[in-house]
Amino acid sequence: MSWLYLAAAILFEIIGTVAMKLSQGFTKGIPSILMVVFYILAFACLNFSLRAVPVSVAYAIWSGVGTAAIAVIGYFAFKESLTVMKISGIFLIILGVVLLNVNAGQSQEQGGSQETHLKS
Template sequence: MKGMNGSDLGWLFLGLAIVLELSGTLSMKMSEGFSRLWPSVLMFLFYGISFTCLNYALRYMDMSIAYATWSGIGIVLISAAGVWLFHERLSMVSMLWMLVIVVGVVGLNMSSKAHS
């Protein structure tokens, strides 16, 4: 992609992987245990493309950063989607532990940049 450096491409692919993983997980919920065809098909499609994007992101960034960011942001986003779309409840303790995950991902990213 013209005008983008490797780091930018890594973050672009990682962002796409996160959005697609979120879409796959939402499709999984909507498939109701594989009892609904199209959400089930979409789940496999979204997860497949998500892992492909994550694989491409790993060309441009460290695995520890990519995977921690992918999983950490995914946890927070899918939890928020569960609350917003499916009226699930999150306890204060659950939100605190998610904050710990976010702080860990941010810290990992910051420590990686300090060593670059």
């Protein structure tokens, strides 16, 4: 269930960020309200996901996937540029998320707890 909360947090963060763009600096009322609502939902779901997902993994996935998705949405919806540098950055974000998940999986297989890793 925690992973579903994380997925919802990512979706809500993406919607909130699109609403932020559409709010044009808080000059448009409905997108401004939607931005606030969706960011509150995003943080609530992120918080619920932390019951079982390590914070380092959850936050990296939440921010990384959200950032990559917004870059792609910006290109298609808002006609923003998608340069080789941006594509490379998106690739590195995805690579970082994968590496964090592999590392988290190895830590759990070794029987290590978060508390043990924090103390050492």
